[in-house]
Amino acid sequence: MKTHNLGYPRIGSNRELKKACESYWSGKTSANELQNTAASIRLFNWRLQKEAGIDLIPSNDFSLYDQVLDLCLMVGAIPERYHDVILDKSNNELDLYFAMARGYQKNDLDITAMEMTKWFDTNYHYIVPEFHKNQQFKFFSTKIVDEFYEAKSKEILTKPVLIGPVSFLLLGKEKESGFDRLDLLDNLIPVYMDVLKKLETRGVEWVQFDEPFLTLDLDEKVKLAISKFYKLVRKEFPTLKTLLASYFEGLKDNLSFAVSLPVCALHLDLVRNPEQLMEVINLLPEKLSLSLGLVDGRNIWKNDFQSSLEFIRKAQFLIGNERLFIAPSCSLLHVPCDLDLESKLNPEIKQWLAFAKQKIAEVVSLKQLATTPSPEGLKSLRENEAVNNTRKTSSLIHNVKVKQRVNAVTASDASRQNPFLIRKYKQQQSLGLPHFPTTTIGSFPQTAEVRSWRAKFKKGDISEQEYERLLRDETEKTIRWQEEIGLDVLVHGEFERNDMVEYFGEQLEGFAFTQNGWVQSYGSRCVKPPIIIGDVHRPNPMTVYWSSLAQSMTDKPVKGMLTGPVTILQWSFVRNDQPRSQTCTQLALAIRDEVADLEKAGIKIIQIDEPAIREGLPLRKSEWKNYLEWAIGAFKISSSGVKDETQIHTHMCYSEFNDIIQDIANMDADVITIECSRSQMELLDAFADFNYPNEIGPGVYDIHSPRVPSKSEMIGLLEKALAVIPSDQLWVNPDCGLKTRHWEETKRALIEMVEASKEMRKSL
Numbered sequence: 141m142k143t144h145n146l147g148y149p150r151i152g153s154n155r156e157l158k159k160a161c162e163s164y165w166s167g168k169t170s171a172n173e174l175q176n177t178a179a180s181i182r183l184f185n186w187r188l189q190k191e192a193g194i195d196l197i198p199s200n201d202f203s204l205y206d207q208v209l210d211l212c213l214m215v216g217a218i219p220e221r222y223h224d225v226i227l228d229k230s231n232n233e234l235d236l237y238f239a240m241a242r243g244y245q246k247n248d249l250d251i252t253a254m255e256m257t258k259w260f261d262t263n264y265h266y267i268v269p270e271f272h273k274n275q276q277f278k279f280f281s282t283k284i285v286d287e288f289y290e291a292k293s294k295e296i297l298t299k300p301v302l303i304g305p306v307s308f309l310l311l312g313k314e315k316e317s318g319f320d321r322l323d324l325l326d327n328l329i330p331v332y333m334d335v336l337k338k339l340e341t342r343g344v345e346w347v348q349f350d351e352p353f354l355t356l357d358l359d360e361k362v363k364l365a366i367s368k369f370y371k372l373v374r375k376e377f378p379t380l381k382t383l384l385a386s387y388f389e390g391l392k393d394n395l396s397f398a399v400s401l402p403v404c405a406l407h408l409d410l411v412r413n414p415e416q417l418m419e420v421i422n423l424l425p426e427k428l429s430l431s432l433g434l435v436d437g438r439n440i441w442k443n444d445f446q447s448s449l450e451f452i453r454k455a456q457f458l459i460g461n462e463r464l465f466i467a468p469s470c471s472l473l474h475v476p477c478d479l480d481l482e483s484k485l486n487p488e489i490k491q492w493l494a495f496a497k498q499k500i501a502e503v504v505s506l507k508q509l510a511t512t513p514s515p516e517g518l519k520s521l522r523e524n525e526a527v528n529n530t531r532k533t534s535s536l537i538h539n540v541k542v543k544q545r546v547n548a549v550t551a552s553d554a555s556r557q558n559p560f561l562i563r564k565y566k567q568q569q570s571l572g573l574p575h576f577p578t579t580t581i582g583s584f585p586q587t588a589e590v591r592s593w594r595a596k597f598k599k600g601d602i603s604e605q606e607y608e609r610l611l612r613d614e615t616e617k618t619i620r621w622q623e624e625i626g627l628d629v630l631v632h633g634e635f636e637r638n639d640m641v642e643y644f645g646e647q648l649e650g651f652a653f654t655q656n657g658w659v660q661s662y663g664s665r666c667v668k669p670p671i672i673i674g675d676v677h678r679p680n681p682m683t684v685y686w687s688s689l690a691q692s693m694t695d696k697p698v699k700g701m702l703t704g705p706v707t708i709l710q711w712s713f714v715r716n717d718q719p720r721s722q723t724c725t726q727l728a729l730a731i732r733d734e735v736a737d738l739e740k741a742g743i744k745i746i747q748i749d750e751p752a753i754r755e756g757l758p759l760r761k762s763e764w765k766n767y768l769e770w771a772i773g774a775f776k777i778s779s780s781g782v783k784d785e786t787q788i789h790t791h792m793c794y795s796e797f798n799d800i801i802q803d804i805a806n807m808d809a810d811v812i813t814i815e816c817s818r819s820q821m822e823l824l825d826a827f828a829d830f831n832y833p834n835e836i837g838p839g840v841y842d843i844h845s846p847r848v849p850s851k852s853e854m855i856g857l858l859e860k861a862l863a864v865i866p867s868d869q870l871w872v873n874p875d876c877g878l879k880t881r882h883w884e885e886t887k888r889a890l891i892e893m894v895e896a897s898k899e900m901r902k903s904l
């Protein structure tokens with residue numbers, strides 16, 4: 141039996157890589173200094189895994205920005221617009237790499253970055269490869285070989301990790317029509333063969349091919365392509381040991397296909413799909429080894445040794461130790477580095493958790509427990525059992541009242557008192573808004589100054605009263621300014637919030653927070669997801685103070701601003717001792733209480749943001765229905781406890797609604813604000829084709845750029861919207877919150893936006 145790991149977090153235990161990259165980008169440090177930091181993180185990670193006792197340690201899992209971008213460079217998939225960067229003799233491979241990741245503005249060149257998108261159902265974003273008809277590839281960046289060699293020179297024989305060519309093609313986008321990117325496989329294969337040749341001559345024993353698409357819905361063409369590649373590898377490199385990694389889901393209907401591939405070992409995610417173990421074993425060809433992904437690479441809970449051992453024993457009994465690997469379920473990229481660094485976490489909670497370093501130790505312990513029984517082993521098994529048992533009964537986790545309340549939820553809790561048209565009439569009477577009402581999505585600029593107040597308050601440099609006074613002044617200024625330029629529905633500005641999930645988590649029971657639990661989101665950007673440890677409830681109102689304060693400053697309606705249950709769930713580490721749907725319902729009830737209190741406090745419009753509903757969609761289409769039922773249900777529980785006159789808004793900042801438009805309509809928000817301007821309002825077609833009945837605010841300008849759009853530009857977009865959506869359904873607002881913008885451009889853009897709406901009214 142062997143242990144292995146699929147990938148280790150590369151940001152460094154103290155986000156060393158983030159700091160090194162940002163300092164290099166700002167010109168403060170040299171490329172050499174950056175490369176030195178990178179090398180020391182790699183060495184640290186390799187040694188940590190070696191000392192823990194991992195048999196096959198990954199290399200090429202490190203990346204300065206993103207592993208898919210690395211692969212683009214490896215195979216020379218470099219979009220043409222970067223060729224000028226290469227031609228400039230003063231640039232090197234690193235400059236090209238970061239130009240592709242972040243865009244390039246220098247010496248009259250202004251080149252956009254490559255697109256980013258979410259890595260399967262994680263919160264990690266990868267760079268999307270760009271493909272053209274008849275594209276040729278060549279072995280360009282030798283990173284994978286260099287890093288293998290680098291580890292070898294430190295006496296660590298690693299297992300290089302490489303995304304398989306078919307998954308690579310599927311991850312990308314066709315940048316012109318008239319071809320299928322899978323047809324590029326024949327051009328791509330020779331590069332992979334070159335790479336494998338180089339690795340083999342350097343003494344590589346094992347190579348890990350990641351084919352995450354193996355767990356998705358696949359058509360025959362994809363399967364043929366995958367099998368073509370692995371057959372060729374077997375033929376050209378008969379002695380190379382190949383491990384094929386699937387993760388994030390079970391193989392399900394691709395199972396018999398996966399076991400038929402001529403590889404040496406197949407990795408299964410047994411956390412996401414434990415049932416597949418027996419199914420795979422039943423079909424397993426004699427020569428194929430199995431890697432059991434038992435330690436959760438997507439969550440921070442301590443492993444349950446007893447239950448993992450049951451899996452291992454079954455597999456041992458049926459196929460023997462020789463053909464078994466023990467591993468995390470997927471790369472550890474998605475969990476924080478080291479729990480030992482958490483000095484402030486409640487010890488009762490801390491004992492339930494494991495981050496990357498601890499998970500590595502768990503993998504090794506599991507092998508020892510399964511192969512070399514010893515008194516110490518037995519002791520650690522008992523300890524593990526005892527700790528995990530405390531979770532089953534701890535009062536930090538279990539709250540009878542919350543559980544009872546969830547069980548008592550009925551269909552009527554998830555439905556407004558009257559249909560939309562009745563509510564619309566009553567809301568018109570009560571709010572008296574004009575046609576094309578103007579509003580914003582919630583946050584106003586979180587300037588360095590605002591952030592410095594929070595930092596000072598946290599450090600104890602300013603008192604709570606002082607901190608509040610500063611925030612109050614900022615809020616008042618923002619209210620006055622919104623009145624002045626004539627916005628119809630105001631917001632308080634969200635200055636008191638650090639983050640749209642953390643702010644709520646901090647005020648809810650059932651959450652824990654880390655000091656250093658950073659996870660890479662993209663490039664140098666890291667997030668510190670809260671941990672939902674127990675039953676969630678809301679002991680006190682969370683936003684009523686700021687919303688009613690803001691409302692007291694003006695006669696115009698001020699929107700209350702909340703984060704929805706699905707988004708809080710999606711952007712946190714969640715419990716693994718109950719279904720996600722249950723946790724989500726608890727969150728929904730907490731938000732429902734807040735909505736009720738806002739209404740009581742005289743807030744007439746309440747927005748519940750749900751930007752994460754779409755990304756929560758399961759990887760397999762067959763599971764969408766179930767997810768959408770409880771996710772949309774949770775939104776409705778959170779939003780339905782109000783009277784008809786209270787107007788519920790929701791906001792989503794993504795761009796694809798076609799396949800879930802029915803579910804969006806089921807949410808029955810009185811107003812939905814969406815991202816639209818970048819697609820020139822084309823996104824509205826989904827709503828128009830569906831005859832979407834409720835009101836819509838299609839974003840009329842892109843807040844992700846400092847560019848100030850003109851009034852006429854926005855009128856153009858509104859006219860396009862008006863061509864497909866009736867005027868009494870349309871709102872006028874930006875794409876998303878303004879927290880990352882400066883006041884300068886925000887003011888100019890919103891003034892133009894209000895003017896655009898006024899023009900539109902005149903034309904009615």
Ligand code: GLN
Nearest residue numbers: 581582583749751793877
């Ligand atoms: N209300 C939030 C804001 O304006 C919404 C953010 C989001 O959609 N991601 O910042």
Ligand code: ZN
Nearest residue numbers: 792793876877
């Ligand atoms: Zn948004």
